[in-house]
Amino acid sequence: MRDDAIQRAIDEDLARVLYAQDALAFFTHWFVIAVLVSIYWGDMPYPQWFAACFVFYAVVNCASMGLLLYRRRRPAALSARNWIRLHALRGALLCSAPGLSIWFAFQTPQSDLPVLHTVILATLAAGVFMSNGFDVLNFSTNITLVLVPAIVLLFGSHNFDRTILAVVLTFFFCAVNLYAMSYRKLFQRVVEARVDQQQLAESLAEQKQRADEASLAKTRFFAAASHDLRQPLHAVSLLAASLNDASVTPVQHAKTADHIVNNVEALNQLFNQVLDLARLETGATQVIRLHFRLDDLFERVGSQYRPQAAAKGLALRIAPTTMVVYDDPVLLERVLSNLLSNAVRYTGEGAIWMGLRRAGRRSGGYIEVRDSGIGIAAAEQERIFEEFYQVANPQRDASQGHGLGLPTVRRLIGLLGGELNLRSAPGRGSVFRFPVQAGDPAALVASLSDTAAGGPSAQGRQVLCIDDDPSTLEGLTSLLGRWGCIARGVRNEALALRALEEGFVPDAVLSDFRLANHRTGVEALTTVREALQRKGQEGAVMLLITGEMASGELAALATQGVPVLHKPVTPARLRRMLETLWQQAEQDRARSAV
Template sequence: MRADPIQRAIDEDLVRVLYAQDPIAFVSHWFSIVVLVAIYWAHMPSPHLFALCFGFYALANCGGLALWLWKRRHPDAVTPRTWVNLHALRGVLLYLAPGVSIWFAFQSQNTDLPLLHTVMLVTLAAGVFMSNGFDLLNFATAIPFLLLPAIALHFSEHTFDRTILAIVLAFFFCAINVYAVSYRKLFRRVVEARVDQQYLAESLAAQKLVAEEASLAKTRFFAAASHDLRQPLHAIGLLAASLNDGAAAPAQHAKTADHIVRNVEALNQLFNQVLDLARLESGVTQVIRLHFRLAELFERVGNQYRPQAAAKGLALRIAPTSMVAHGDPVLLERVLSNLLSNAVRYTEEGAIWMGLRRSGRRSGGYIEVRDSGIGIPLEEQERIFEEFYQVANPQRDARQGHGLGLPTVRRLVGLMGGELQVRSVPGRGSVFRFPVQAGDPDGIVSSLSDSAVGGASAEGRRVLCIDDDPSILEGLSSLLGRWGCIARGVPDEIQALRAVDEGFLPDAVLCDYQLANHRTGAEALSAVREALRHAGQPKVVTLLITGDMASPELEALAAQGIPVLHKPVTPARLRRTLESLWRQQGASSLQKVAAGNPDAAVPAGRDATVVGGHDYVP
């Protein structure tokens, strides 16, 4: 994955080192030209060829200087690898002349010239090793041209002295190549270490920036949340104190009590919105996909907001659709509720439209919510997804919401695998849309409009409650008793197993997540399910209740599809969850019977999770 960045760094370093020594090399080669011309001056064989060879040498040296000047003035004219290749081409031209020119020494009558020329070539080869040894291409285009002609000519003389010199030159040629290999490996390791260090520094800087941004966002979040939580608490405190005024009329007391109730409702709504965001951030919110009629979901959500829209003189239009969707109806209902709530809040006249658009998709489409409200400026369209940020509420009036709806919507849509899109023009309204998958009509289990609470499925059900808090056990037993259930409360796993041994075979098991003696509700439920299986009661609804928001164990349970409710759990939420789980369990059993497998059991906590992981409020 990182080969290209490392190779580019090597090429960049090669360019710097290769071209940094070119001015010195230019002077050195002119010195070599002067020395060689001087030693051949008295015994110059083939003067025309000699002049041609050393003229070529001089021009190549000047060409090398021109390349250096071009690189200095236009460093970005070509890529680093191209600069390296051009430098290698310059080496071919530059070292060809001195290497081949040793032929003149063997044509001369002066027997000392071959030795003197060879010394000069060895000196140049040593310089090549120092300046070009860390690049294979530049080294390979210089050393062979310098030394191989001399080695071949010395061997061709067939004298003892020349043969020994040829052997020494061959040994020098091999040794310099071996050392160059080690030189290149060392150079590469140094560059890789530098790149790794630079990569680590950049990674740490990026992580530091992310941490600082997260810390700043957390600070802003808590500052805004603190403000919005303190406001109703402050009002409740003042209003509650006014109730002690004995001189106030009963009508005034009733009005004060009504204000207290409304502030408590606002506080509870804000508290639930903050908990929703915390659950989404912690990863414990489950996506439970079902096949359902999209029109039923539209009608269900539309019925909630028609009165509010009518009170403002707005038309709420819902486009008819026959599409069967495959998704999480509970999470989709939350998304649409938040979008419609915003549309009603920020639209003063005109209409609100909700419906499905295919938009060229063969399977599924896009759910859209349109309004003719105030609109959102382009520069604000990303900030509206920040917690507690509101475009048209600088005074932070709680009656206009708290700025948590759209951040929740974006996270929910992302959790379901989609992307929330927004188009808006100030003064002309906004459009929010997100994708939805098409479902299978044969996969529909039940209608979304079925009333889970109004049925009699809780009547006569046996429910085992496990919680180490006596007050919670008492409250659960009383609540379940009013629903017609037969409830039994126990403080721990041991007492739950004892109840099963005594013949109490429950239809549902409610268990707190954090129990005494360092036991968890997941462990207790697993033990109870195993005991019930041996007792002949394999099909039982299980439900975990917890106040924990970010436990890794809860994330694992959510991934397994085990139903989890997060405190505070309202009675309506608890009953709807139980009713839905029981109804889904019964529907699954009927499907298995219809398929010719009447003895098949429904896996607890998996097939029976319709809304169990959602903390759904009807």
């Protein structure tokens, strides 16, 4: 790409420089015609041939001026490279007349005329070097036609003085060619430097434009987010104030409390959506791919939205499939949940369909979510992926969502390595489609539909929890205890090592990211892992829990495949993650034992 741009720039500059010299060259050639005609005027050999040669010379010189004027009037008529080729043809015709005219000098009895004619040609050759040395085609053609005939005739005269002159002229011919090569290299370096500087300036301008657009988008995002976050907060503050009114009846109190709960839920939902987008933007969202049955995921997501669809009189149809896919089930569930939520929200009657289509793919296929809803006009189909933009909600009714679902879906699918496609028309519904990769049935994890409240995976497991916040540590160990785990909570890595020395052998180690004394969970997990390896106990899984979104260490962990959960973490999400990690560890041990 850069080489093409440089070559185009070189061609354009060459064409400009070559034709810029033609006005001066026009008068120079007329001067050469006048000098040569005056030299031969008194004793003109072969007058007819001589006249024909110099008439041709004059006509071509005038034609070259006409070519210059044509280029100035219509510079876009030819490409730069074709203008250069046309100039070379013009130069060949123009230089052939004076170059071949040296023959007349050898047809006269005057012994000094070949020398004088040669000097004039050498002077003309110097002018050719100055005006055409930038381009190999023009220079090689012109200098050859000007000097080579004289060199040949001088060597062929078998005269000592003329042979010496031929040698000098040959040396001059070689020298100007060498200088022209250096000339061209210098010219190319200058053009390359100019092109690089121009590309750098364009790149900086483009980056500045992108930065300005990103800044404007961020301003719009925060303005919309702050509005939608303030609305439920404002409502909660007003409703909470009414609870202190002694004249309010118990029924009104209960109704107010319900309103407060609804606003808090809306606030929590919006807050989580904003955090999801922020994590995606900062690269903190981690992809953990597993082999699982797609049917399990469909059933899990479908069961969440069947009641909502039924309440609106919609049929939610989920096509059965036996495919095993290799993907992140958690992120994929968020994608499908957002798509189904939108489909239910914007479909007034008819049906919603979710399923897998092979569409000619040998491995994997495409997940599609179809609805018979309001549809999306072509002009709106790109804007719906902007944060807080909603086609059918100009009043910004919070009950209709906040316009963050589809932007999140597009970013999640991009993170998973796919591309979201949309087909839609007003009144004819919408189809969202994205690819999934086929998995290995031999590496299946347990059913995604298993509940998080029990099961043999957690029963009796020993879990070491590291967190410097006592209330968080108490809540985490209590939750694990209800699952049947043997949980032990410590506040730092030193106490974690002491627990290991006392004989506590964890099946899992959970750590917060930010710990006391400027320590991190990464350092704590590394220390615990090394201590377990020294004891020959390498089966424990490691899990980091954090509330941060933008951290170089977290981004590095994501690329290394170290599991990271972002707060707030639901019990179901934590349980499913632990069970998945334990299953993977058991499969790895089974494969290594074979």
